[in-house]
Amino acid sequence: MRTPALAILTAAVLVTGCGGSGGSGRPSLAEGARVFATSCSSCHTLQPTRGTAPPGGPLGGYRFTNAQIESFVRTMPVPRPLSDRERRAVAAFVAHAERSGAVDRPAPR
Ligand code: HEC
Numbered sequence: 001m002r003t004p005a006l007a008i009l010t011a012a013v014l015v016t017g018c019g020g021s022g023g024s025g026r027p028s029l030a031e032g033a034r035v036f037a038t039s040c041s042s043c044h045t046l047q048p049t050r051g052t053a054p055p056g057g058p059l060g061g062y063r064f065t066n067a068q069i070e071s072f073v074r075t076m077p078v079p080r081p082l083s084d085r086e087r088r089a090v091a092a093f094v095a096h097a098e099r100s101g102a103v104d105r106p107a108p109r
Pocket of ligand 1: 076
């Protein structure tokens with residue numbers, strides 16, 4: 001009997017699609033920051049690191065497009081699968097962090 005599982009899945013998609021801060025439309029940077037903190041920060045920082053780099057390394061020095069970041073995110077071993085919205089949110093957040101100048105550039109090699 002597959003219907004209940006499908007109904008739950010659909011409900012979950014609807015909830016994650018519409019819920020959270022900001023409601024509809026583009027996900028906010030705060031939403032992306034939250035996804036980064038829960039799904040990416042175990043392996044990445046946004047700053048250049050001193051001492052031991054985390055396994056995924058710092059992301060601050062890149063100039064990826066949102067689309068490039070999203071496609072990387074699809075291949076990342078995240079702790080749980082991300083929704084499309086979460087993927088867009090975290091890509092926008094990382095892209096913003098890379099461009100905002102808030103993040104130091106690593107020295108050119
Ligand atoms: C379990 C560890 C892990 C997690 C969690 C993880 N990553 Fe990664 N990530 C890596 C590793 C390792 C690489 C390097 C892969 C390579 O070079 O082939 C990488 C590479 C990347 C890259 C390409 C830049 C580079 O340095 O190669 C981006 C962008 C990226 N990750 C973003 C993210 C985002 C955004 C998240 C959260 C949604 C995330 N990652 C979660 C381990 C992780």
